[in-house]
Amino acid sequence: MIAVFGHRNPDTDAIASAMVYASLLSRQGVEAQAYRLGELNFETSYVLRELGLEAPDLLPELKAGTQVALVDHNESAQSAANLAELAVTRVVDHHKLGDLVTSDPPFLRFEPVGCTSTILLKLFREANLAVEPQDAKLMLSAILSDTLHFRSPTTTPDDRMAVEFLAPIAGIEDVEAYALAMFAAKSDLGDTPAAQLLKMDYKVFPFGDPAQRWGIGVIETTNPAYVFGRKAELLQAMDEARAEGGLNGVLLSVVDILNETNRTFILSATEHRVVQEAFGVETVDGVADLGDRISRKKQIVPALEAYFASGT
């Protein structure tokens, strides 16, 4: 039995890809079970509710040597706590390669596309396996989520082709309407505590050498006014996250999905200076307007990497 899971603070791709990859492996005769590394966000809950599916179980503590398959991540900081003791035999991912090492030749499939599920669809087609409606809807949801329905600069022609292929199998006639419903569900944050909002889509990145560690959260929403209404609480949650994590800095980007803008909450003078020098952007009232840089992976992290690599 191989345990399949995506990153901590799972998003729709992390959950959907784990479920679909486990399904693909099972159909190829490899016993596999999908797990999650945290609570579902509102978008993912909506997708699973639409499908009448339960969420995967939380990953239990795995014994050293257990075979695992990673989807949608590969860095230990985003993975199971005892990843170094586990046997990573498979990874399907669309992120840069971090600190992963393996003790045996693995199966790795990385492509610079917008979503892990886009790669999974290729695996189905290469294996000449028909895609079931449930898997199709999971993959399609993940692609719409990761690419913000093709708005993100991470979008590739492969992602568009995958959605075109999957929509009829998933029984989705109006992809635009389905995407808006997903984004509305994601934006319906209600009385979610600020600390939870911050951590909903939050990753810790090492930058520079010796490494600084920065926490970067993203809230993708169709209702930025709601998030700005909770700015004071969120800044406090960021301050606590920085202290608890022993981090050098914390940023929280509020991405307006429909207008494709990123306004980032700035915690203190350190973040102010780094954002000023890395992006050439000023902070006003604790907010830096990062314009159309809506992709953390493609537009935020690389700029910070370049800034810290320059030895400043």
Next chain:
Amino acid sequence: MIAVFGHRNPDTDAIASAMVYASLLSRQGVEAQAYRLGELNFETSYVLRELGLEAPDLLPELKAGTQVALVDHNESAQSAANLAELAVTRVVDHHKLGDLVTSDPPFLRFEPVGCTSTILLKLFREANLAVEPQDAKLMLSAILSDTLHFRSPTTTPDDRMAVEFLAPIAGIEDVEAYALAMFAAKSDLGDTPAAQLLKMDYKVFPFGDPAQRWGIGVIETTNPAYVFGRKAELLQAMDEARAEGGLNGVLLSVVDILNETNRTFILSATEHRVVQEAFGVETVDGVADLGDRISRKKQIVPALEAYFASGT
């Protein structure tokens, strides 16, 4: 332009896969050029002579940031000297994942099969590209070489199927005879200096933490008597390699291809003790009989890794 290359001390797979992957990328509209990181062995020279092909050029010093594609290796110790400064955008490999990191999402294709060329054939077929006879013969040669014509325990059904698919395209009616001719060419070592014999198929591996560094050479031959006739010279070359490389140990395995045996030259008390404890094998007259452990990747390196990881 992307530079494509295999590991140092190239074998047939390292050269053939670089040439074939460059050919595949070019046909997919990606400008690519194959290079080599060292001198060809006699088997690879034979294969290229049979095809009427020149060897790829030696890799020149590449400017920082140059895009490169790695085949048949991924660890920096086996790659271009300034790999850390280069932009690794693609890797096709069948080894364990070592110290590779990337700054952007790469294209990675790793599978636990016997030969990189087996994976390359899949890439051709997934792209619906017909394989040209020259590429077919290069891939087939690499697979026969890496798997010792299916004798090695690294052989998988995919490798066998690839050879079956490629042989008619390559115009090779008698695969067995062609493999024997390749192995005979490889074994015709003539008056090659001992230092060069040692380094012909030689890799440095880190073991344990803090890492020890061991050099492990393999001579695959149909004529082991010839190699044993040069044992004294080879032991001296091993001694020099250990000193020059600042290595903790050096081993040289003489693999009898046809009889599928491995007798390994043992340099000093250190190697004696490690081989005794890792494999339970005694050294007699400077030679440890490792039986049918003919795969460095699958049978030698993992045992040494386990031994050093146990903290001894």
